[in-house]
Amino acid sequence: MTTTRFAPSPTGYIHVGNLRTALMNYLIARKAGGTFILRIDDTDPERSKQEYVDGIKQDLEWLGLTWDRVERQSERLERYSEAADKLRDMGRFYEAFETPVELDLKRKKQLNMGKPPVYDRAALELSGAEKDAMRAERGAGVWRFKLDQERINWADGILGDISIDAASVSDPVLIRGDGQVLYTLASVVDDTEMGVTHVVRGSDHVTNTATQIQIIQALGGQVPDFAHHSLLTGPQGESLSKRLGTLSLRDLRDGGVEPMALLSLMARLGSSEPIELRADMAELIEGFDISQFGAAPTKFDEQDLYPLTARHLQSLPYKSVEAQVLALGVPEELALHFWSVARDNITTMADLEGWWTLFRDGTDPVIDEEDREFVAQAMQLLPEGPYDGETWGTWTAAVKEATGRKGRGLFMPLRKALTGQSHGPDMSQVLPLMQVIRARS
Numbered sequence: 001m002t003t004t005r006f007a008p009s010p011t012g013y014i015h016v017g018n019l020r021t022a023l024m025n026y027l028i029a030r031k032a033g034g035t036f037i038l039r040i041d042d043t044d045p046e047r048s049k050q051e052y053v054d055g056i057k058q059d060l061e062w063l064g065l066t067w068d069r070v071e072r073q074s075e076r077l078e079r080y081s082e083a084a085d086k087l088r089d090m091g092r093f094y095e096a097f098e099t100p101v102e103l104d105l106k107r108k109k110q111l112n113m114g115k116p117p118v119y120d121r122a123a124l125e126l127s128g129a130e131k132d133a134m135r136a137e138r139g140a141g142v143w144r145f146k147l148d149q150e151r152i153n154w155a156d157g158i159l160g161d162i163s164i165d166a167a168s169v170s171d172p173v174l175i176r177g178d179g180q181v182l183y184t185l186a187s188v189v190d191d192t193e194m195g196v197t198h199v200v201r202g203s204d205h206v207t208n209t210a211t212q213i214q215i216i217q218a219l220g221g222q223v224p225d226f227a228h229h230s231l232l233t234g235p236q237g238e239s240l241s242k243r244l245g246t247l248s249l250r251d252l253r254d255g256g257v258e259p260m261a262l263l264s265l266m267a268r269l270g271s272s273e274p275i276e277l278r279a280d281m282a283e284l285i286e287g288f289d290i291s292q293f294g295a296a297p298t299k300f301d302e303q304d305l306y307p308l309t310a311r312h313l314q315s316l317p318y319k320s321v322e323a324q325v326l327a328l329g330v331p332e333e334l335a336l337h338f339w340s341v342a343r344d345n346i347t348t349m350a351d352l353e354g355w356w357t358l359f360r361d362g363t364d365p366v367i368d369e370e371d372r373e374f375v376a377q378a379m380q381l382l383p384e385g386p387y388d389g390e391t392w393g394t395w396t397a398a399v400k401e402a403t404g405r406k407g408r409g410l411f412m413p414l415r416k417a418l419t420g421q422s423h424g425p426d427m428s429q430v431l432p433l434m435q436v437i438r439a440r441s
Helices: 017-030 050-063 078-089 101-114 128-138 183-193 203-218 249-254 259-266 281-286 301-315 317-325 333-347 351-361 368-382 391-403 409-421 427-435
Strands: 003-006 037-041 071-072 093-096 143-147 152-154 160-165 173-175 198-204 225-229
Touching: 003 017, 017 198, 017 225, 017 249, 017 259, 017 281, 050 152, 050 183, 078 152, 078 183, 128 301, 128 351, 128 409, 143 203, 152 198, 152 203, 152 427, 160 203, 160 317, 183 203, 203 225, 225 281, 259 301, 259 317, 301 333, 301 391, 317 333, 333 427, 368 391, 368 409, 391 409, 409 427
Parallel strands: 003 037, 037 071, 198 225
Antiparallel strands: 093 143, 143 173, 152 160
8 A cells, every 4th residue: 555654843834845745645645545744743852842843743734644643753763772772683783983073174174185074983983992982981872784795776656766975975874872763764664654655755866765764774675766856946046945934834834825726836836737727635636646756946936826716716606705804894685796896806815805895985086187177076976885786987978978978087096086996806896885975076
């Protein structure tokens, strides 16, 4: 069975970069009728917070990305310890004691010699007595996985055939000196024991994937199918890394972005397929194809979300927004008509309030000096309410006959006088909703 996972660290809220990974893994699982796991990678006790765990779940639920089960790495520490013991017994795990300063000096020396800055495995040469002395002086060391220095190959679902020479990569640190298990080991153990079959993540993980493949094989696991999506940039190609904190899903939600608009964009962004607004999750799942995505950096502009949001709102039937409309104070007998008039003139649901305020309270008229006399004459011809769908046509015909005005010169000054705006819904539909016309004078 196809099994995927989304594995966020609860050290902050989900942003659009995280969402891309979550959505791709979710769609792969759902399209195959498989399992989607939400795995909380919380092995860092200092930075992991429950409020972020709760926030991650809330954001996924808002989008409709439902999971089949939740796993927490903090509850699996014994499994990682057992895996570490297995690697030690196999001679694939060794303790190293270099300080960060010493490692930096080694890297600089290698670079000056024209060599790749790869850990030199000096710790493997230490005797038992030397290790004891190091521990006494510096405390426990880090634990590194000893890579087989051969080429690591895999067929990537997006990047194609990948081949990395393990000799060009440092033996990865899997356990810190303070005993904290790092992502690389925990992820491998989890993916293996949870039967994860497909892993989609950012292209910045490619080298990490190479080392993980060897660890999986050493532990006797089945290597999943990997795919590495491109990284997001800003609309001008600039790095998004400094802005991701301002592109959290909750910020986009607070800005009025609708879930289906965001999902529709992210499900196609960076692929060869056009971005199309989808009606529901079923359409998203059906239209998803990981092979259509490319390796080039992908431009993301949050402003693209608002036209999609507007189009989504325009497609909604009244029943789906009834509670929100009535919450504005719109009388029930006017609510359906109000929605049909306003929905084509909003970008987000928050814009509804402005339209209802206008219809309920009226507005200060906007009258150009050259139209002042014309508007005053026209307002004298406006019949008393209530108004219906015929009122606008009847009134403007009478004004035309009385003043000789026609076309834009007739209609625009009247729209601006009644609504204070030069644009908006069809006035024949607006008048029945207007309960106060302060432009009458």
